[in-house]
Amino acid sequence: MIDIGFYSFIVSIILAVYIVISSFLGSKKESFLYIETARRSFYVICFFITVSSFVLLHALVTRNFQVEYIANYTSRTLPMFYTVAAFWAGQEGSLLFWTWLLAIGGAVVAWNTRHEFTKKRYIPYTYAIIAITDIFFLILMIFATNPFKLLNFMPPDGAGLNPLLQNPGMTWHPPTLFLGYAAYTFPFAYAAGALLSGELDNSWIKDIRRWNIFAWFFLTIGIVLGGEWAYEVLGWGGYWAWDPVENSSFIPWLSASALLHSVMMQERRGMMKIWNMILAMITFNLCIFGTFITRTGFISSVHSFGQSKLGPFFIIFMLFVLIGFMILVIWRKNKLKSENEIESFLSKESMFLFATIILVCICFATLWGTAFPLVSELIKGIKITVGQEFFNRVTIPQFLLLFTFMGICPLIAWRKASKLNLQKNFIIPVILFIITAVVLFIFKIYLIYAVLAFSLCVFVLSVITTEFYRGTIAYASATGKNYFSSFFAIIKKNKRRYGGYIVHIGIVLIFFGVTGSSAFVTEKEVPLKPGMSEALGHYVLRYDDLTYENTPHKEIVAAKISVFKDGKPYKILYPEKNFYRNREQPATEVAIMSTITHDLYVILGGYERDKSASFKFLINPLVIWMWIGTIVVSIGCIIALWPDKKYAAA
Amino acid sequence: MNKKIIFIKFILLIIILFPPAGKYVFGGTMEEILQQEIKCPDHDRPEIISTVKKMSDEGKSKDEILDAVSMQFGGAVLINPREKGAGMAMAYIVPVAGFALALILISAFIGKWIKINKSHEESKNAMNVQSPGDGKDKYEIQFEEEYKAYKERV
Incomplete structure (x- = not known):
């Protein structure tokens, strides 16, 4: 029975190699037969990885302690709920889980593109990139960290699951996070596919839209659930300690947020094409980096459950992705030229650009702080670890600036904002910002960061409220419907836009919670x-x-x-x-x-x-x-992801 | 009483009244360090716990224990890592300078794009207008030409 799990990996890797070869051949020879067989192979890979996963689940549920993984992470007294959750508690299981999600995602891409691969030249290359990622994870499991490794004897009982992992938060935190990580393979695969094919119009951007929101949503939920788990279980009184493992999920979230906003510029104005490509690659690579940190213990962290031999595999793959992708970008740079230029500093385009740059800067600062022990060891020979103090000092000002742009972006005009536009849109939010700051001073809150943060929360909320208010009024006057139904109608008519605003409201609430709980304990x-x-x-x-x-x-x-x-x-x-x-x-x-x-x-x-x-x-x-804000973020994401009637019918 | 005996009694009294910090169970060194200074004190890292316990039993001070733990397991296991030295300056300079540089570069790029856009606009305008300064656009000129031709025909 256990052997079936391992042999499924072998079959899957052979199929993945076949996908790579036949996708490239199919594209070159323009043979749909090659491409179609490659496409269908994703279903077969999904089937075999599902078989492997069920074999491991069966071994967990039946407590087959002869399997080393089961002996290490379960015991006879472990409740069934946590026994099943032990699937992703250890290195081998979590990598299988990652691969499983990737295989399911691959099958979804294959299904979604069943009528498109003949029309879009980048689709076969996208298949190849997804299959290369499959190969990477399968190599890890076949050669380095086999979840089906057997012991020479049958132990009477297992070591049991780490007590800290026996918490509901921890049972949902890894799957959601891994789902986010795995889903970011697809925006990257589409980007790389577009580069390989040379078909660099906005088509790939439209294809990744849903994957992007979906992956961002699960990454966000995963991070918050991790924070909640830390808050309830670790018992130091906080939810976020800037630990390398916490950071490793937050870093791709930052670049993913930048990508989520930056693609809008390409869709609307044909701008920032190279930037979007790079962000898609960075986000994917950072997701791999996150898995790498968690699973290899490369950077010393109490959360690095496994100190394993996976390091070289991860480093080689990340370098392959980075170098290979940059070569492709340089190769295609002429086709990636902007169709328009920014016309003014006071425009939505430049505000978006600043906001995404700040997100990337925070991403870099967090990455730098996380990797600093390694950097200092390389340069000075001493491992210097930076703590919460560093991350707070460096990132808080940037977050405040980011929040300012978050308030400005929705209301400022595209191309060029006139004085009138600025006055009309920002007078009320700015007044509310000042009033909040003054009121906080009156109530003797003198912490400048806290005052700024709370005032910015009010500023951003007032901007979003203004957007909803104007949309509702305009719709009501155009259709003659009442305000209540007009409010829901505008959301229904433009789910992506208003879903996005609801996500922003959620982020404001999270920011509000973070400020209060960090500044006034x-x-x-x-x-x-x-x-x-x-x-x-x-x-x-x-x-x-x-x-x-x-x-x-x-x-x-x-x-x-x-x-x-x-x-x-x-x-x-x-x-x-x-x-x-x-x-x-x-x-x-x-x-x-x-x-x-x-x-x-x-x-x-x-x-x-x-x-x-x-x-x-x-x-x-x-x-x-923070928890309420996360629920609001989830609602916003679901609205933004909800298919339109036309789309559903198609 | 012999001064020596008095001194020994005094020392014994001190030992009784102020036992080594490591012997405290509550709020004492070991428990305090595990609870307040080390992330995930209950975490399955027996080596950290045994190091703290051993040093605590040896009567080592909190600072000594934390330094040793930080050296052995990396500063990341501490809730408040020991930030000292010139190395920390480098830690701060790079992201702050990077941020400043990114903002400056982007501002410069945007400025450049605005200039390019303006020059595009100007060249477009120049192409549209036959003789600069007469205030007529190409449609007006075309209209006038066609009207003139029509009149001549009539």
């Missing part, structure tokens, strides 16, 4: 004995008792904390320490009480036999707005 660390209380903000927290509970899977030590607000009992919280079987160290389970304005966050530090215990109490303001 209140915390206290106290040793307490049962019956003792501690005041924090508006709350009094009384430590009542320490309880012990034994389950087959773990031993739970929970502290009972009664929360009082204004002298009245308000809530009871149970921060825990969990001692998992087969694991020496305990896992912290924090207790969180979320309200619309703040989170009360309680960590049980340690305890003694007489039940005295140490606690860390935090009030993290506005955290919930």
Whole structure:
């Protein structure tokens, strides 16, 4: 049974090589037969990788500990939910998962292009690029990190899943992130296909539109779920620590955001063609880089679960992509010339350009900080690691500037904005910006970054509201419909545009939450004995008792904390320490009480036999707005992705 | 009482009252470091934990332990990495300078594009107008020519 999984890889890699050869041959000889067989091979690859995945899932569910991967990541007492999630908990499984998503995506591309590959010359080359990526991952699994590797003996039990991974956030975080990563293969494949074919009009840009939004959406969700997991499980009170692994998902998100906006310039004005090509390649390569960091431990990080031999494979592939793609860009540079020039600094084009440049600069700064231990080791021989301080200092000003452009871009005119246009569109948002800043100063908030951030949130929100307001009024007066139905009608009529605005509202809410929770945290660390209380903000927290509970899977030590607000009992919280079987160290389970304005966050530090215990109490303001913002972002993405009637019918 | 005995008693008293930091369970060195200074203190990295425990038991100070952990496992395991030295200056200079340079370059490029666009516009205008300064565009001129020809025919 296990062998089937491995042999499926062999069949898949042979098919992927066939796709590459027959796509190129088909394009050269203009033989549709070659191309059609290559296209259909994607379905077969998808089938075989699905078989491999189900073989691994079967081994997980039946707890076949003779498979090394199963023995390393599961145990007999591990709940079934987490046993299935162990599929992507380790290096081998997660790479198989990546490949599976890639194979499914390849099959979707093959299906979507079933009527198009005869009309668009870049489609066969796109097939070849997707197949090359398939080959890379299959080589990894066949030669370096086989998920079906068997042990010489059958262990009585497995080592069990890392306690930190036994959290609902962690079960959804890797799949969503990998989905985002894998989906960015397709914009890259289309870009490279267009370069190879020389068909460099806007057609490929239109083809990647949905992939781009889809991949960005899942990358965003994956990053936020990772943050939520860190917030609930890691127990240091925060959700983002600029850890190399966190950064490795954030870096491609930044370049992906730049690509998402930059392609609009090409669609509308035929500009920034080289820039879009490069962004598509960088984003894909950074997704590979993210997988590389997480799975190889190349840059020292507590999250690098595997220190493995995959490094050279990844480096060679990333260099191949980078160098090969740049050669293609240089080769085709004459065909990538802009059809129009920017006419004024005060235009949507130049504002878009600035915004994408800032995104790329933040991307570079984060990449630089993440890779700095390696750079410093190479140059000075000492591994110097930069911390949160560095990332905050470098990126916060850039984020504030980016937010300013985020407010300006929707309202400024294409080509050239007149004075009247600027006055008409920006007078109210600017006034609201100033009023917010003044009000915050009056309420004694003197942190300049926080004041700017909150004021910019108001500025951007007012700009977006203006857009919705004007659209609704115009539609209502043109059609005679009421404002309510006009509001929904404009969204329905232009899903991409208004979906995008809703995404921006979500980003503003996330920014609002991030600002509040980073700038205004209140915390206290106290040793307490049962019956003792501690005041924090508006709350009094009384430590009542320490309880012990034994389950087959773990031993739970929970502290009972009664929360009082204004002298009245308000809530009871149970921060825990969990001692998992087969694991020496305990896992912290924090207790969180979320309200619309703040989170009360309680960590049980340690305890003694007489039940005295140490606690860390935090009030993290506005955290919930990050999760609300993510929901809003999701809604916006779904609207933007929703097919039009015409499109669905076609 | 012998001064020596008094001194020994005094030392013993200090030891009893102020045991080595590593022996503290709550808020003490080991627990404190694992909880407050190291990311994912419960993470499955037994070597970090055993290093901290060993050094804590040896009575090493928090700074000594953190330096050792940082050296051995890389600064990324620390919540607040120890940012020191000239190396940090390089860390800051590159992204900040890169950002400034990118903005300057883009502004320069946009300026150049605007100029090119203006010159295109001007050359288009020049092509459209037969004799500069007469204020007539090509349609007006064409109209006048056709009208003149019509009149001559009539």
